[in-house]
Amino acid sequence: MKAFIKIYIVPVVLLVAFTTQVSAQTRQTTTTTTSKTVKTTPKSTTKINSKSRRVPSNQVTYKTPKKKVVSVRTVPNKTVITHNNQNYYYANNKYYTQSRGRYIVIAPKVGFRVKTLPINYKRVQYNTFDYYNAQGIFYVYINNEYEVVDPEVGTIVYELPEDYEKVTIDGQSYYEYANILYEKVQVDGTRAYEVVGIIDMN
Incomplete structure (x- = not known):
């Protein structure tokens, strides 16, 4: 009887145990191979490019969707300055352009040059640059004129x-x-x- 158990029963028990183990491993493998892999895309931290620091205008959201346009009927004692075939009118420490019979306050664009700085300008130094800031516009002295430029990132001013x-x-x-x-x-x-950056107008 003991010989019968050794010859027939023990191999059957071992076979059942082996089959159960293989089946469990197969289920485990199947579960692992069929599980979904979730990929996460990191969010961009800021739209200001760390190298150029230039931002496309379509990525900028203004708190006030429509800017208030400041215009007047006349500009007394104005000085006319022509730049790129466009007339600018300077008076009251502001620049104006003319449209439909009215004068609209504008900021002169990069490249704009004047012989004399607006009054109440402030000298701003950053790295090797000497800027002249007047009403939020930055100038540098070039060839006996003052040219409007974009300031370097990192430049500090104390008022806007x-x-x-x-x-x-x-x-x-x-x-x-x-x-x-x-x-x-x-x-x-x-x-x-x-x-911290400059807006690129599209």
Whole structure:
């Protein structure tokens, strides 16, 4: 009888145990190979490119969708400055363009040149650059003239023009004036504004 158990029963028990183990491994393998892999795409941190610091205008959201246009009927004692075949009118420390019989306040574009800086300008130094900032517009002295330029990222000013605008880019808040983006910072305990980018107009 003991011989019968050794010859027939033990091999059957071992065979059943082996089959159960193989079946369990097969189920485990099947579960692993058929499970879904979820891929996550990291969100972009900001639309301001870390190298060029230039932002397409279509990625900028203004807090006030429509900018208030400041216009007047006349500009007394104005000085006419022509740039790229466009007349600018300077008076009251502001630049104007003419449209439909009215004068509209505008910011001069990069490349615009004048012989004399607007009054109440402030000198701003950053790295090797000497800027002259007047009403939020940056100038550099070139060939006996003052040319409007985009400031370098990192340039600090201590006040913005009163008609600056608040904008958001990828959920981050900034201040904008004349297509220049600023972020509020503290410098030696004083509130200041650091240039963080330039808006590229499409």
